[in-house]
Amino acid sequence: MVSVIKPIITEKTLKLAKRNWYTFGVPLNSNKNELKKSIEKTFGVNVLAIRTAVVKGKSRRSLRTRKTRKLSDWKKVLVLLKEGQKIDFFETGA
Numbered sequence: 431m432v433s434v435i436k437p438i439i440t441e442k443t444l445k446l447a448k449r450n451w452y453t454f455g456v457p458l459n460s461n462k463n464e465l466k467k468s469i470e471k472t473f474g475v476n477v478l479a480i481r482t483a484v485v486k487g488k489s490r491r492s493l494r495t496r497k498t499r500k501l502s503d504w505k506k507v508l509v510l511l512k513e514g515q516k517i518d519f520f521e522t523g524a
Contacts, residue, residue, distance in 0.1 A: 433457075435472060437455075450511050450513065453509075
């Protein structure tokens with residue numbers, strides 16, 4: 431099971447959530463089967479499809495020492511839920 435599932439809340443992901451696609455950040459070593467089981471168990475929903483993408487870490491520069499460091503890579507997951515189901519993190523309340 432995947433231990434860390436963080437919802438990604440942006441304007442773009444909120445628009446996707448209206449169309450039943452929900453976005454999460456997960457560890458790089460997780461696969462689609464583990465993700466499906468973990469999301470279904472955690473949120474109590476039925477997952478129809480999963481899309482994954484590896485997001486490369488950005489380079490950040492320190493102002494004082496002028497050295498650059500690379501942030502770690504992470505995996506982004508888009509999950510399609512069954513019609514009529516939703517995840518409460520993505521509700522705007524408006």
